[in-house]
Amino acid sequence: MPLVKTPKPTFAQKLKRFFMIDLLKGMGLTLKYNLGAITDKDAVAGKGIYTEQYPKVRPDVAPRFHGAPRLNMDPETHDTLCIACNLCAIACPEDCIDVIAMDVEIVVAGKPRRKKVLDEFIFDTSRCMFCALCQEACPTSCLELTQDFELATYSRAGFVWNREMLEQGRETVKYTS
Amino acid sequence: MLLLAPVDVLNELLLKFFSADTVNYFIWPLIQIGLVVTLVALWVAYATYLERKISAFMQARLGPMRVGPWGLLQPIADGLKLLTKEDFIPEKADRWIFFFAPYIAVASAFIVFSVIPFGPDWAVIADVNIGLLLVLAVSSVGVLALILAGWSSNSKYALLGGLRSSAQMVSYEVAMGLSLIGSLMFSRTLSLSGMVAAQGSDSIWYILYQPAGFLIFLISGIAENNRAPFDLPEAESELVAGFHTEYSGMRWSLFFMAEYAAMVVVAAVATTVYLGGWYFPFVYGLEASGYHNLYVLVSVLVFLVKASIILYIYFWLRWTLPRFRYDQLMDIGWKWLIPSALINIVLSAFAVFLVQGLNGWRGIQTIEAIDRGLNLTATGKGVMIAFGIAGLFITGALLARINWRSRDFNLKTQRRNIRLVNVPKGKPARA
Numbered sequence: 208m209p210l211v212k213t214p215k216p217t218f219a220q221k222l223k224r225f226f227m228i229d230l231l232k233g234m235g236l237t238l239k240y241n242l243g244a245i246t247d248k249d250a251v252a253g254k255g256i257y258t259e260q261y262p263k264v265r266p267d268v269a270p271r272f273h274g275a276p277r278l279n280m281d282p283e284t285h286d287t288l289c290i291a292c293n294l295c296a297i298a299c300p301e302d303c304i305d306v307i308a309m310d311v312e313i314v315v316a317g318k319p320r321r322k323k324v325l326d327e328f329i330f331d332t333s334r335c336m337f338c339a340l341c342q343e344a345c346p347t348s349c350l351e352l353t354q355d356f357e358l359a360t361y362s363r364a365g366f367v368w369n370r371e372m373l374e375q376g377r378e379t380v381k382y383t384s
Numbered sequence: 385m386l387l388l389a390p391v392d393v394l395n396e397l398l399l400k401f402f403s404a405d406t407v408n409y410f411i412w413p414l415i416q417i418g419l420v421v422t423l424v425a426l427w428v429a430y431a432t433y434l435e436r437k438i439s440a441f442m443q444a445r446l447g448p449m450r451v452g453p454w455g456l457l458q459p460i461a462d463g464l465k466l467l468t469k470e471d472f473i474p475e476k477a478d479r480w481i482f483f484f485a486p487y488i489a490v491a492s493a494f495i496v497f498s499v500i501p502f503g504p505d506w507a508v509i510a511d512v513n514i515g516l517l518l519v520l521a522v523s524s525v526g527v528l529a530l531i532l533a534g535w536s537s538n539s540k541y542a543l544l545g546g547l548r549s550s551a552q553m554v555s556y557e558v559a560m561g562l563s564l565i566g567s568l569m570f571s572r573t574l575s576l577s578g579m580v581a582a583q584g585s586d587s588i589w590y591i592l593y594q595p596a597g598f599l600i601f602l603i604s605g606i607a608e609n610n611r612a613p614f615d616l617p618e619a620e621s622e623l624v625a626g627f628h629t630e631y632s633g634m635r636w637s638l639f640f641m642a643e644y645a646a647m648v649v650v651a652a653v654a655t656t657v658y659l660g661g662w663y664f665p666f667v668y669g670l671e672a673s674g675y676h677n678l679y680v681l682v683s684v685l686v687f688l689v690k691a692s693i694i695l696y697i698y699f700w701l702r703w704t705l706p707r708f709r710y711d712q713l714m715d716i717g718w719k720w721l722i723p724s725a726l727i728n729i730v731l732s733a734f735a736v737f738l739v740q741g742l743n744g745w746r747g748i749q750t751i752e753a754i755d756r757g758l759n760l761t762a763t764g765k766g767v768m769i770a771f772g773i774a775g776l777f778i779t780g781a782l783l784a785r786i787n788w789r790s791r792d793f794n795l796k797t798q799r800r801n802i803r804l805v806n807v808p809k810g811k812p813a814r815a
Contacts, residue, residue, distance in 0.1 A: 225780060225781075225784060230705070233704050233705070234700065234701075234704050236704075237442045237700060237703055237704045238700065240441065240442050240443070240444060241438060241441045241442050241700075243444075244440075244441035244442075244444060245441060255444065256441070256444055256445060256446050257444045257445070258444075258445050258446040260446070260449065
């Protein structure tokens, strides 16, 4: 008699053990995954392959994802949409935006006027928490947080983006093969 | 004849320079050996690729994808990487044994391919009439390499791995050899080509006569190759990497190659003995219509496909089942596989005896011919297949009865020992 009391197996359990049903079940499971992976075309989660071919194929980020900032420009004239109102800098809870404006002389209806335009725009992505409050505050839909997420650089200074970087976007290596 | 004409052209060209004997007994065998070594090396390399791919698919991953299309050049990249790595020998290792152990492993795995019939005619290097015996003898030398590697590394993990592998291989070697005897009763020859011919002339695969033998051979083959779920000698979680813990670079990859080559050997032998080898119902049509070389090539392909299916079972089992505990491993070897192999021999002998007795009794014809193996008529085949499948259940039930609570017997002896030491007689011991 064994020292440890074990519940006696029923006849059905004995039969199950004799024919190794559990082993066959396990084999069936792995076979199902294997066949699913081979026949799967577009990697539907739960049926086929989960792996994303990241640098080659860009992953689909969620629609509400906030990533790298961008300063939008007028698509026709390529002038910046920013009116240097400083609302984004005020809205920013992390205080990571600096809007530097300057005055320019322009002639409106034959009279000389002074106009406040954007000179430089500093955006510190290392302090940014991507809350997109600046995007909400912007009256001209100029500042926008895009879905680009590759923000790593080699130095702390690289995290501070100036106007040119914000307008053109950063150069990233695109892998094709 | 038109297909692969260069073979004949080459033969004529060689006959201009050498005598017929030299060409037939020296040059062509060398070409055959080169072809087989190339084929097997490629097969082994791509077995690693396939294993990685299949394991990835079973875990909903992609596996190697970056080197070449679908990662097809990955084995070559791996080989190059390993070639350029440092071949490190530990300071206190036994240098020469450490040096030679991988070569023994690879050689013992590759020599076996000299008798494997990949196909008819020129696709077999040597048709030895003790082929099966040679396969078993040479492949069991592989254990020597593991023991030597484990011992010479001067490392505890490697030594434990070597010990485990020797115990495991010795206990499973017996079941492996015994399980093949049943099919020898039908083929009446030890030559592997002869076994394929016997299955061809009987137009049946011996897996139908010998399902129990096939299962025992496959399980003990997996255990013999130290593959999961029997990979105790290289159990990562316990022994780092087992016997090849201290190996690196090309020497390590030689062990790896030997492991995969041994797997291919078992798959090839299982194919030859149980799945009809290169024999396939329609290949004779090609021979009849005169395409001899095409017939050989198709036969080789059929053989490779059959062996690959068995290799797939290897991968499939590895990525499904967890590792056995060491006592469970020995239990399966000694309490289940060896007795069931013995029962299988007795049952098959009885079946053959019965079929012979039935032949001519009340006009029943069971045996057609016995000159090329045991050729049975449809009735005889029915009897034999019924016996084979019934034998599976008889063996299982009998051993389940015998091994029922076999673990308790050990507990009994343990308690008796305890009682002898501490407890006065008449009182039951408590653990």
